[in-house]
Amino acid sequence: MTDSKARVIFCDFDGTITVNDNIVAIIRHFNPEGWKAIVDDIVAQRKTIREGVGELFRLLPTSMQKEVIEYAIGNAVIREGFAELLRFCQYESIDFYVTSGGIDFFVYPLLERFGIPRDHIYCNASDFSGERIEITWPHPCDEHCANDCGMCKTTIMRRFPADRYERILIGDSVTDFEGAKQADVVFARSHLIDKCKELGVPYIPYESFYDVIDALEERTAASI
Ligand SMILES: [Mg+2]
Ligand SMILES: [Zn+2]
DSSP states (O other): OGGGSEEEEEEOIIIIIBSSOHHHHHHHHHOOTTHHHHHHHHHTTSSOHHHHHHHHHHTSBGGGHHHHHHHHHHHOOBOTTHHHHHHHHHHTTOEEEEEEEEEHHHHHHHHGGGTOOGGGEEEEEEEOSSSBOEEEOSSOOOTTOOSOOSSOHHHHHTTSOTTTEEEEEEEOSGGGHHHHHHOSEEEEOTHHHHHHHHHTOOOEEOSSHHHHHHHHHHHHHHHO
8 A cells, every 4th residue: 555655755956956957057157178078978878977977077177166166056046846845745754865966065055954964865976186076976876777877866766665665756857767767656847758758657747846745745635
């Protein structure tokens, strides 16, 4: 029975919690030579996310640390209804995890005011000690994933077995798709919708987090 399982949300960050993709915004803004070819390679899957994102940030010198961080934080806009969704989850005892392919120096500061515990936020890390910005990867793929994700969302999800948890995914892009295939409930927008349609994965569309709250309320009501 669904209602005997603990509910857990895995929520993407870039393009989901924030309106836009922060990595692309940072690179586009500082416009270092060579970034477009790397993005093309990522999109065409000639480079994995980990390789490509690592190369993109290596284009930026660490002397720009302050500007890069200030730009990333100042540029991001949080999607409507996020604080309300967190409150809803608390009230409904839904465990809420951020599973982000973003980087610590903008993910943590942008989430700070929402009071999500640190151990519920998964993202990549950064090292500004050398000459160039180096991304470090504290949450790599386990033996079941060969995608070289960088921050592996499905590895995190596998720690919540389907027989004990109802796993709810919220995302916006192709990088959420492997998780969407595993999840019991998928909230999708943008490219994730196209991918779910293409491969027949059921999803609930959303634009704001109020849509997510409404749909979760309906599901709760239907299961009583
Ligand atoms: Mg995203
Ligand atoms: Zn992976």
